[in-house]
Amino acid sequence: MDIKAYIILSMVLFTIGVVGVLVRRNAIIIFMCVELMLNAVNLLLVAFSKMHALEAAAQASPNLASDAQIFVFFIMVVAAAEVSVGLAIIVMMYRNVHTVDVNFLNRLKN
Amino acid sequence: MNITTLLFILLSVMAVGSAVMMITSKSPVHSVLWLIVVFFAISGHYILLNAQFLAIVNIIVYAGAIMVLFLFVVMLMNLNAETEPVKNYRLQLVGVLSGGALLLIIITALNKMDVEMPIELKTGDTGLIKVLGLNLFKNYVLPFEISSVLFLSAMIGAVVIGKKD
Numbered sequence: 152m153d154i155k156a157y158i159i160l161s162m163v164l165f166t167i168g169v170v171g172v173l174v175r176r177n178a179i180i181i182f183m184c185v186e187l188m189l190n191a192v193n194l195l196l197v198a199f200s201k202m203h204a205l206e207a208a209a210q211a212s213p214n215l216a217s218d219a220q221i222f223v224f225f226i227m228v229v230a231a232a233e234v235s236v237g238l239a240i241i242v243m244m245y246r247n248v249h250t251v252d253v254n255f256l257n258r259l260k261n
Numbered sequence: 262m263n264i265t266t267l268l269f270i271l272l273s274v275m276a277v278g279s280a281v282m283m284i285t286s287k288s289p290v291h292s293v294l295w296l297i298v299v300f301f302a303i304s305g306h307y308i309l310l311n312a313q314f315l316a317i318v319n320i321i322v323y324a325g326a327i328m329v330l331f332l333f334v335v336m337l338m339n340l341n342a343e344t345e346p347v348k349n350y351r352l353q354l355v356g357v358l359s360g361g362a363l364l365l366i367i368i369t370a371l372n373k374m375d376v377e378m379p380i381e382l383k384t385g386d387t388g389l390i391k392v393l394g395l396n397l398f399k400n401y402v403l404p405f406e407i408s409s410v411l412f413l414s415a416m417i418g419a420v421v422i423g424k425k426d
Contacts, residue, residue: 152265152266152269152379152380152382153377153378153379153380154378154379154380155371155374155378156269156273157380158371159368159371160273160276160277162364162367162368162371163277163364164276164277164280164299166360166361166363166364166367167277167280167281167283167284167360168280169359169360169363170284170356170357170359170360170361171283171284173355173356173357173359173360174284174352174353174356174357175284176346176348177289177340177345177346179289179331179334179335179340180283180284180289180292182331183283183292183293183296183331184283184284186296186323186327187280187283187296187299190299190300190303190319190323193303193315193319194303194306194307197306197307197310197312197315197388198310198380200312200387200388201310201311201312201380201381201382201385201387201388202378202379202380204381204385204387205381216385216387217387217388217392217393217396218396218400220312220314220315220387220388220393221393221396221397221401223315224315224318224393224397225401225404225408227318227319227322227323228408228411228412229408229411230323230327231322231326231327231412231415232411232412232414232415233415234327234330234331235330235415235416235418235419236415236418236419236422238330238331238334238419239418239419239420239422239423240422241334242334242337242338242423243422243423245338246425250346251338251340251346252346254346
């Protein structure tokens with residue numbers, strides 16, 4: 152399998168996430184689309200780590216290729232922390248304005 | 262066409278189709294369920310790349326913990342297709358067009374790249390728990406410990422924000 156196939160797949164998933172953020176107005180769905188974008192990047196990082204696996208084996212340094220997968224692990228850690236805080240913010244917003252429509256969040260504008 | 266290519270195409274179609282269903286479905290609960298299908302497809306890709314640790318962590322953390330949290334919040338707010346905000350079709354068209362332009366630019370730039378970089382699927386030990394664990398606890402101990410502080414602050418932040426004042 153060529154690396155291009157993985158780049159195209161990740162880019163398609165990332166673009167679907169971008170389109171979802173632009174199109175939807177429900178705050179929770181927008182948040183889920185951000186998660187989808189993070190996952191697309193994770194998939195690409197793992198594919199790149201496998202791409203460098205042969206090279207790393209030649210240099211007898213197995214850590215070289217597994218660094219990318221450690222990065223994916225930390226991205227998951229940060230995403231989990233981000234989701235807990237973000238959902239708390241959305242719940243607070245729902246309690247104040249009784250909607251999750253992001254177009255009602257214009258109180259900071261003027 | 263061998264079985265590996267077939268699996269790759271099957272998982273890719275599953276991931277992309279579920280992602281499209283996620284952003285087009287009316288009910289937020291259905292969106293959450295479709296996103297779980299996307300995460301399972303991505304976990305399948307990890308298994309195909311022999312990244313076993315990340316495949317399991319992806320299922321446990323994303324499909325298990327994070328999406329259940331989303332589902333919990335959606336059901337707590339009693340969101341359904343009727344409470345969905347009304348759509349503005351012109352803005353939606355603009356959004357889809359901008360996303361398509363982004364994809365087009367990236368694919369065109371990718372076609373200029375003429376290097377062939379093969380990935381070896383189903384083999385290799387970079388994704389095994391032993392290699393990752395040794396690397397994590399030898400070279401990345403400090404970020405690992407700092408992430409625990411991040412989790413603590415996220416927990417305190419969530420409690421402070423969600424507290425009724």
